[in-house]
Amino acid sequence: MPAFSIGVDLGGTNLRIAAVTSEGQLLEKITLGTQVIRGRDQVIQEMCDAIQQLSGKYRSSGRFLGAGIGVPGIIDMATGMLRKSANLPGWEEYPVRAEIERRLGAPVVLENDANVAALGEQWLGAARDVPNMAVITLGTGIGGGIVIKGKIWHGMNGMAGEFGHVTVEPEGYPCGCGNRGCAEQYASASSILRMAREAIAGGKAPGLARAASSDPEFGAKSVYNLAIQGDQPARHIFRSFGRYLGILLAGLVNVLNLDMYVIGGGVSSAWDAFAANMFAELRERSLVYAVTAPHDPLTTDVPGGKRSSTETDDVSQRVTIVTRALLGSDAGLYGAAVLASQNSPDR
Amino acid sequence: MPAFSIGVDLGGTNLRIAAVTSEGQLLEKITLGTQVIRGRDQVIQEMCDAIQQLSGKYRSSGRFLGAGIGVPGIIDMATGMLRKSANLPGWEEYPVRAEIERRLGAPVVLENDANVAALGEQWLGAARDVPNMAVITLGTGIGGGIVIKGKIWHGMNGMAGEFGHVTVEPEGYPCGCGNRGCAEQYASASSILRMAREAIAGGKAPGLARAASSDPEFGAKSVYNLAIQGDQPARHIFRSFGRYLGILLAGLVNVLNLDMYVIGGGVSSAWDAFAANMFAELRERSLVYAVTAPHDPLTTDVPGGKRSSTETDDVSQRVTIVTRALLGSDAGLYGAAVLASQNSPDR
Numbered sequence: 001m002p003a004f005s006i007g008v009d010l011g012g013t014n015l016r017i018a019a020v021t022s023e024g025q026l027l028e029k030i031t032l033g034t035q036v037i038r039g040r041d042q043v044i045q046e047m048c049d050a051i052q053q054l055s056g057k058y059r060s061s062g063r064f065l066g067a068g069i070g071v072p073g074i075i076d077m078a079t080g081m082l083r084k085s086a087n088l089p090g091w092e093e094y095p096v097r098a099e100i101e102r103r104l105g106a107p108v109v110l111e112n113d114a115n116v117a118a119l120g121e122q123w124l125g126a127a128r129d130v131p132n133m134a135v136i137t138l139g140t141g142i143g144g145g146i147v148i149k150g151k152i153w154h155g156m157n158g159m160a161g162e163f164g165h166v167t168v169e170p171e172g173y174p175c176g177c178g179n180r181g182c183a184e185q186y187a188s189a190s191s192i193l194r195m196a197r198e199a200i201a202g203g204k205a206p207g208l209a210r211a212a213s214s215d216p217e218f219g220a221k222s223v224y225n226l227a228i229q230g231d232q233p234a235r236h237i238f239r240s241f242g243r244y245l246g247i248l249l250a251g252l253v254n255v256l257n258l259d260m261y262v263i264g265g266g267v268s269s270a271w272d273a274f275a276a277n278m279f280a281e282l283r284e285r286s287l288v289y290a291v292t293a294p295h296d297p298l299t300t301d302v303p304g305g306k307r308s309s310t311e312t313d314d315v316s317q318r319v320t321i322v323t324r325a326l327l328g329s330d331a332g333l334y335g336a337a338v339l340a341s342q343n344s345p346d347r
Numbered sequence: 348m349p350a351f352s353i354g355v356d357l358g359g360t361n362l363r364i365a366a367v368t369s370e371g372q373l374l375e376k377i378t379l380g381t382q383v384i385r386g387r388d389q390v391i392q393e394m395c396d397a398i399q400q401l402s403g404k405y406r407s408s409g410r411f412l413g414a415g416i417g418v419p420g421i422i423d424m425a426t427g428m429l430r431k432s433a434n435l436p437g438w439e440e441y442p443v444r445a446e447i448e449r450r451l452g453a454p455v456v457l458e459n460d461a462n463v464a465a466l467g468e469q470w471l472g473a474a475r476d477v478p479n480m481a482v483i484t485l486g487t488g489i490g491g492g493i494v495i496k497g498k499i500w501h502g503m504n505g506m507a508g509e510f511g512h513v514t515v516e517p518e519g520y521p522c523g524c525g526n527r528g529c530a531e532q533y534a535s536a537s538s539i540l541r542m543a544r545e546a547i548a549g550g551k552a553p554g555l556a557r558a559a560s561s562d563p564e565f566g567a568k569s570v571y572n573l574a575i576q577g578d579q580p581a582r583h584i585f586r587s588f589g590r591y592l593g594i595l596l597a598g599l600v601n602v603l604n605l606d607m608y609v610i611g612g613g614v615s616s617a618w619d620a621f622a623a624n625m626f627a628e629l630r631e632r633s634l635v636y637a638v639t640a641p642h643d644p645l646t647t648d649v650p651g652g653k654r655s656s657t658e659t660d661d662v663s664q665r666v667t668i669v670t671r672a673l674l675g676s677d678a679g680l681y682g683a684a685v686l687a688s689q690n691s692p693d694r
Contacts, residue, residue: 155605165633165635167515178631179597247514255510255513257503257509286512288512291430292504
């Protein structure tokens with residue numbers, strides 16, 4: 001059996017741990033109900049127990065290369081500490097990587113969750129074999145990761161890829177970051193909910209109002225369900241979502257000219273409600289996209305579909321692909337695992 | 348004497364040719380009045396004559412490594428042809444590089460003018476020894492170039508760095524590219540002139556109106572002169588300019604997290620009229636800048652001043668520098684020369 005590594009996804013609600021071979025085969029995946037809110041020390045304890053359980057189990061059949069951990073927040077790559085994390089209170093200023101390495105006796109890499117998701121999609125997902133790509137993760141907020149020549153582009157101090165806080169509407173909604181009009185105020189799950197509440201308050205969205213009052217779990221998904229049933233106010237929300245996502249994407253395409261942009265995160269499953277508007281905006285607002293767009297961008301959404309950008313040696317003929325992520329929430333697990341494997345001195 | 352190469356700046360009005368040693372010493376610079384409008388063949392003839400004159404003159408004292416040519420437009424790096432150039436009519440679909448190589452009998456590199464300007468500033472200008480940086484060139488339009496690990500980042504097909512067409516105002520002014528609200532409609536020389544004309548037409552800018560009617564060469568520089576004399580409508584124009592440049596920059600900083608952003612081009616000389624607003628917007632709109640900004644960003648404008656981003660090994664302590672270009676219109680000449688030298692098989 002080939003060597004293997006462990007990928008960890010330290011999310012806000014779950015802790016997931018997977019053993020993955022260096023060839024990309026999933027050996028085993030564990031999902032723990034560990035609530036991050038219960039505190040750093042308990043989470044680290046449960047994480048290390050699970051890693052040791054998995055690594056012990058498969059060690060007899062292949063070399064263990066180490067663990068990669070995807071965490072929400074900005075990581076100081078040099079020290080392996082969290083510089084800033086809204087979702088992991090109490091984790092800052094603590095030697096996370098060193099402590100886990102000490103407990104495991106194996107090399108550990110800490111990486112931003114959007115970055116490992118990008119690497120995962122590049123390794124085994126929508127951008128397989130695509131050297132230069134970015135992932136835009138549409139969740140409660142918007143995350144981003146850039147891969148250049150097969151490696152995560154960290155920027156100067158690990159903060160590259162903050163797509164969610166790019167201004168898309170100069171005088172727009174205030175954002176928690178201190179800015180106004182950030183992309184994540186217009187193209188995230190929370191923005192869908194905000195727009196739905198505004199529409200309900202405006203009194204012209206009876207379908208949304210009914211759903212909101214009858215469904216205790218009313219959220220972005222409820223708005224999507226109404227949109228695909230033809231509810232006009234719900235459709236309008238996703239059109240606006242697509243428009244602003246298109247503005248964000250157009251900027252990225254003009255600046256970066258990457259081979260592929262992968263749209264991931266929970267809200268990417270609402271693709272058919274926003275993609276048409278996203279592509280329309282992208283084509284209008286990016287001259288780079290206008291001259292490099294495939295004839296039918298939406299067909300590139302087909303898993304395993306045509307990927308012109310990597311199928312031709314003629315650089316000038318390469319097209320810009322914008323497509324859905326393929327690995328769902330496993331992207332980060334795979335990305336963390338491959339990072340551990342790339343990072344291993346034994347590799 | 349060390350080896351040398353030739354850098355060429357094929358601008359809209361002048362043709363400039365320089366012989367530069369591989370150590371960055373200028374040997375000689377020729378400026379020809381060649382009007383690009385007189386046609387491709389004549390320009391190529393005069394360019395080749397000048398390159399041969401210079402290379403012949405210095406060949407006895409050092410090896411000639413080849414020529415680099417900065418051109419306005421999108422270049423197909425594989426074929427050495429221009430894919431698109433608004434300012435060089437008749438140059439598309441013509442084997443520019445092959446033809447010049449044939450005439451010179453030496454290796455030739457063709458490169459976008461904003462990209463060579465970025466490389467020039469990175470070699471000998473404001474970003475000396477800064478591995479990851481971008482140049483924003485403020486001229487009639489806005490050009491852009493990105494350098495990553497000391498090399499121009501071309502993107503998939505040579506179109507990276509189209510900063511001028513990033514949307515900064517979704518429902519803004521129409522742009523020639525087909526979009527609305529492009530950065531170059533708000534932070535270029537032509538946008539300054541448009542805003543001045545609008546202010547004059549509005550009847551509330553007597554100073555601008557007087558200057559426009561008395562000065563046959565009324566332009567961005569005239570507006571600047573009024574602004575530094577305290578004329579309020581002129582100052583307002585540069586405040587708006589700084590604001591939108593700040594929005595553009597904030598997006599770049601959030602996405603790329605580079606060490607340095609160099610503001611070049613003719614309009615960068617109006618720095619003191621727009622920099623304060625640019626920095627205010629940047630700090631408000633980029634959470635990456637907010638946590639990586641130097642204490643006093645404006646002091647980094649001092650040539651040879653402190654460049655914290657390259658002076659520390661502690662990555663987390665590195666700061667984001669936004670500063671003026673140092674080489675003026677020579678940046679492209681030097682960048683083209685160093686490109687030829689990097690490209691040389693004899694190097």
